Amino acid sequence: MIITRTPFRIPLGGGGTDLPAYYSRYGGFILAAAINKYMYISVNRPIVDNLVRVKYSLSETVSHRDELKHDIAREALRMMDIEDSIEIVSMADVPAGTGLGSSSCYAVGLLHALHSLKRNYVSLHELAEEACELEINRLGKPIGKQDQYMAVFGGIRAMTIDREGKVTIHMVPIDNATMDELNRNLLLFFTGITRPAENILKSQSSHIEQEKKDVLDNLHYIKELGYQAFEAIKTGNLTELGLIFDRHWNYKKRLHPEISSPYFDHIYEEAKKNGALGGKIIGAGGGGFFLFYIEEKHAKLRQAMSQLGLREMRYHFDWEGTKILVNLFNGLR
Incomplete structure (x- = not known):
């Protein structure tokens, strides 16, 4: 075996x-x-x-x-x-x-x-x-x-x-202190919704092949945000990483109408009200896990997400x- x-x-x-x-x-x-x-x-x-x-x-x-x-x-x-x-x-x-x-x-x-x-x-x-x-x-x-x-x-x-x-x-x-802070401040919450990603990804690929300007502009900016996130982690500027997440989420939602929903938008807004600097749905979107970056009041965010029916998944790298x-x-x- x-x-x-x-x-x-x-x-x-x-x-x-x-x-x-x-x-x-x-x-x-x-x-x-x-x-x-x-x-x-x-x-x-x-x-x-x-x-x-x-x-x-x-x-x-x-x-x-x-x-x-x-x-x-x-x-x-x-x-x-x-x-x-x-x-x-x-x-x-x-x-x-x-x-x-x-x-x-x-x-x-x-x-x-x-x-x-x-x-x-x-x-x-x-x-x-x-x-x-x-x-x-x-x-x-x-x-x-x-x-x-x-x-x-x-x-x-x-x-x-x-x-x-x-x-x-x-x-x-990344140094050990930054790694520990990143692990502490990145919180994962399961929405309770599972979904196949194929439809969203097929649509994105089709729009790229058709050279749809709005989709391409969003992906170009998302790539630029990726470079910025890399620099933020490398330099230990994790506050900036959280703010990058927020900008990323607002652009990612524009790629396909099924990435988010009124329910997910509500979760995101509640997370920000309770201390999150930014976040995103993991993967193609439409369900799965939310990832939030928060530097203070972690317990408050955890309580707010629990009240919305989300379950936290704790992890290490x-x-x-x-x-x-x-x-x-x-x-x-």
């Missing part, structure tokens, strides 16, 4: 500029942090038969990988040239559809486990690019590249993406990225 652990992530700046439709024209920039909430994948070779078993929110048992309904598992097995005789089980700290990058965590964690099973060495960049190839090119998911890279590398990272799709990723220089927790595979069936 092999078990991998892969972190979820929270975006801090530049979201949307990692979509192929955007970076292939203008280049992208992403700022994000991995957190200690994880996707766990276990892989095993069955002893008594040659069946394929995949357990997630459903359970599948089939004779051949091509019969699987779980698209990521099916495509990962194709990429690794495994047709049968495999068991895959997944568990996660956070459900799908919450904007924390769960599908990419699954892809990265499974590919990592399968490479270990086959005793293949791949670099971190290769693993991230394989996950991008699986989700974006093979499955045609309308997503960007930040989720896969953050799942692989962990940490607080800045990513630049050139027009050919090449990703350069590096750790944001993850610095390891995807890793093998258990490897008991001896090469024999």
Whole structure:
């Protein structure tokens, strides 16, 4: 048996500029942090038969990988040239559809486990690019590249993406005091609403391809805010980071009508009334988690969000990225 652990992530700046439709024209920039909430994948070779078993929110048992309904598992097995005789089980700290990058965590964690099973060495960049190839090119998911890279590398990272799709990723220089303050002041609250991101992301990509000026202007400004957020963290000016979040949210809402709603706008305004300098919905929007930056009166904000029915998810940053927790595979069936 092999078990991998892969972190979820929270975006801090530049979201949307990692979509192929955007970076292939203008280049992208992403700022994000991995957190200690994880996707766990276990892989095993069955002893008594040659069946394929995949357990997630459903359970599948089939004779051949091509019969699987779980698209990521099916495509990962194709990429690794495994047709049968495999068991895959997944568990996660956070459900799908919450904007924390769960599908990419699954892809990265499974590919990592399968490479270990086959005793293949791949670099971190290769693993991230394989996950991008699986989700974006093979499955045609309308997503960007930040989720896969953050799942692989962990940490607080800045990513630049050139027009050919090449990703350069590096750790944001941050001292321990700033890191502790950032962790203390960034609060996550679950709205209780899960949703697929595909419709919003497909619409954004289509508008980029059509060169709609308002969408492009908003994304250009969001990328600029990403650079500003990077400088704010690097220099320890976290008050400015909170104010950047506020500007970012007002521009992000303009990208698609389903990103926010009167209910979400009310949550945001109540958060600001209770001390938040700024915030955002994590991921494409429409549900999932709100992330707020607050420097004082944390308890007041927590109480206000609780009264609105939101549940806080406490966390710390993850610095390891995807890793093998258990490897008991001896090469024999």
